[in-house]
Amino acid sequence: MHEGITVVLAAERIGSVFGFPITNALLMTWLVMALLIGFAILFRRTLALVPGKFQAGIEMAFEGALDYMTEVLESERLARRFFPLVATIFLFVALANVLEFVPGVGSLGFVHGDKFLPLLRAPATDLNLTLALAAISFLTIEITGIAALGFFKYAGKYLNLHSPLGFVVGLIELMSNLGRLISFSFRLFGNIFAGEVMILVASFFLPYLLPAPLMIFEMFIGLVQALVFAMLTLFFIKLAIMDPHTAH
Numbered sequence: 001m002h003e004g005i006t007v008v009l010a011a012e013r014i015g016s017v018f019g020f021p022i023t024n025a026l027l028m029t030w031l032v033m034a035l036l037i038g039f040a041i042l043f044r045r046t047l048a049l050v051p052g053k054f055q056a057g058i059e060m061a062f063e064g065a066l067d068y069m070t071e072v073l074e075s076e077r078l079a080r081r082f083f084p085l086v087a088t089i090f091l092f093v094a095l096a097n098v099l100e101f102v103p104g105v106g107s108l109g110f111v112h113g114d115k116f117l118p119l120l121r122a123p124a125t126d127l128n129l130t131l132a133l134a135a136i137s138f139l140t141i142e143i144t145g146i147a148a149l150g151f152f153k154y155a156g157k158y159l160n161l162h163s164p165l166g167f168v169v170g171l172i173e174l175m176s177n178l179g180r181l182i183s184f185s186f187r188l189f190g191n192i193f194a195g196e197v198m199i200l201v202a203s204f205f206l207p208y209l210l211p212a213p214l215m216i217f218e219m220f221i222g223l224v225q226a227l228v229f230a231m232l233t234l235f236f237i238k239l240a241i242m243d244p245h246t247a248h
Contacts, residue, residue: 011128024121025121026123073238093229094223097221105120125196130189134184145240149243202214
């Protein structure tokens with residue numbers, strides 16, 4: 001019998017639909033989406049003119065986030081336009097990271113041959129998901145910058161032909177901009193996957209002492225990573241719409 005710690009980097013395939021592979025991370029992603037959509041529908045149906053404590057708390061949170069975005073973007077119109085994207089990123093990543101520690105996630109599954117395949121896996125531990133989220137943020141940032149400043153003015157941030165120093169700085173900015181795809185995706189993936197591995201190691205060596213406090217800590221880390229991803233998207237949108245002569 002094989003004993004020890006087994007760390008699987010890639011999400012495990014549990015089936016397919018019309019030839020499209022279905023992994024446990026993808027199944028967990030669908031579950032998170034279903035929960036968010038279901039909550040939105042139920043919350044919409046229970047809205048009242050005189051809000052209760054729960055509705056008032058949700059409204060205060062959303063209003064506070066919208067006011068903060070208005071302050072950062074210096075435009076209520078832009079804040080309202082990008083609020084759905086930033087809020088959805090935060091809610092999706094936060095819920096996905098918290099549900100990682102629900103009993104059954106990673107432990108319920110089936111045996112295929114001599115290998116155990118968990119039915120559900122934390123979405124952020126699949127690099128495909130974090131790359132997809134990074135691509136959404138990256139394209140939104142770039143398209144917003146072009147739409148706000150115009151193609152040539154936006155490109156002028158990275159292709160500065162007025163001086164050799166400006167040209168070099170522009171190239172550095174361009175490489176830094178393209179590197180956001182990697183930094184966005186690997187930051188989220190690395191933190192969540194490393195936390196999962198750390199809990200697995202702690203469960204193997206000290207199963208009755210370390211896992212519980214580590215899970216609480218990793219839940220906090222998961223919420224922080226959701227906030228970081230959403231806030232970086234917001235701040236880079238702000239940088240994208242700034243005039244090249246005033247941006248720092």
